[in-house]
Amino acid sequence: MLTILIILLAIVATGALAYLITNKVSKKARPIISIVLWLLVIFLGYKIYKGIMGPIEFNKEKVERYTPVIKNLKTIRDAQVAHREVTGNYTKSPANLIKFIDTAKFAITETKNVIKTVNKGTDYSPIMIEVEERTVDTIGYKDVRADFAGRDYANMFNVPGTSAKFHLTTGYVEKVQGVRSPVFMVSVPKEVILEGLPIHLIKQEKEALAPEVIGEFLSVGSMDDVKTNGNWPILYDSGKAKNKE
Numbered sequence: 001m002l003t004i005l006i007i008l009l010a011i012v013a014t015g016a017l018a019y020l021i022t023n024k025v026s027k028k029a030r031p032i033i034s035i036v037l038w039l040l041v042i043f044l045g046y047k048i049y050k051g052i053m054g055p056i057e058f059n060k061e062k063v064e065r066y067t068p069v070i071k072n073l074k075t076i077r078d079a080q081v082a083h084r085e086v087t088g089n090y091t092k093s094p095a096n097l098i099k100f101i102d103t104a105k106f107a108i109t110e111t112k113n114v115i116k117t118v119n120k121g122t123d124y125s126p127i128m129i130e131v132e133e134r135t136v137d138t139i140g141y142k143d144v145r146a147d148f149a150g151r152d153y154a155n156m157f158n159v160p161g162t163s164a165k166f167h168l169t170t171g172y173v174e175k176v177q178g179v180r181s182p183v184f185m186v187s188v189p190k191e192v193i194l195e196g197l198p199i200h201l202i203k204q205e206k207e208a209l210a211p212e213v214i215g216e217f218l219s220v221g222s223m224d225d226v227k228t229n230g231n232w233p234i235l236y237d238s239g240k241a242k243n244k245e
Contacts, residue, residue, distance in 0.1 A: 054198065054201065055201060058197055058201045062194060062197075062205065065160075065161055066193065066213065066218060066232065067236065069159060069161075069218055070218065070232055072155075072158070072160060072166070073166070073186060073218070073219070074220070075148070076156050076157065076186050076220065077186070078147070078148070079098075079101055079153060080186075082144050082147065083100050083104075084182065085106070086104050086106065087100075091170065092184075093168075094166075094168055098153060098157075100144065101144050101148055102145055104144040105143055105144060106142045106143075107138045108138065108140040108141060108142055109136050109138055109139065112134070112137070113134055114132070114133050115130050115132055116131055116133055117129070117130050118130075118131055159193065162193065166186045166187065166188050167187050167188065168186050169187075169223055170183070173223070173224065175225075183221065183224075183226060184221045184228075187218065187219035187220075188218055188219075189216060189217055190205055190213070190216055190218060193218060211233045212233065219231050
């Protein structure tokens with residue numbers, strides 16, 4: 001809106017100056033007016049360029065900053081999922097989650113269908129039949145750390161490009177009466193990631209709707225629902241985000 005107003009004012013001013021040059025200004029003063037007009041044209045051209053290229057450059061920079069942040073959020077998400085698989089719950093401590101990756105083990109299980117003979121009658125009148133039962137046996141263990149090879153999980157709670165840390169919250173939701181399910185959420189405000197970029201464009205980004213990153217935060221998980229996905233579009237998962245613009 002500001003760019004449009006500037007352009008309209010410049011057009012009006014140019015028209016007024018043209019009228020003055022033609023009808024009111026002496027020949028001696030016309031060179032000065034011409035210089036002013038050229039400066040106005042340059043200024044107007046610059047504003048038009050910024051009005052068009054500003055959002056494009058912002059979106060390009062936004063993608064560059066969001067990409068490593070989302071990478072860390074994915075690592076935290078995978079660590080929390082592993083933590084729940086092993087312990088049955090999520091942890092609210094970043095330090096404990098990092099320690100968990102370094103020390104915990106997954107149980108390696110084997111599922112078998114076993115044929116057993118059972119008595120469907122009585123002790124005095126037995127009726128022996130064969131039934132199939134499924135059994136799950138633990139046959140070994142695997143380090144959780146193996147699933148995070150090549151990933152900088154020790155620094156996963158640092159927000160890339162900033163001095164900030166991700167905010168981690170855990171809790172429970174009751175989607176079915178009497179059944180409490182653990183949930184977690186990791187988030188960082190968009191303005192922290194986008195610090196230094198034009199304020200009005202950051203404000204627009206915080207109000208973004210689908211298919212962009214929805215809302216004021218970049219986050220994974222939810223405190224209101226049993227889910228572990230992030231709020232970013234699939235483009236960031238497919239690797240096409242950098243080519244979006």
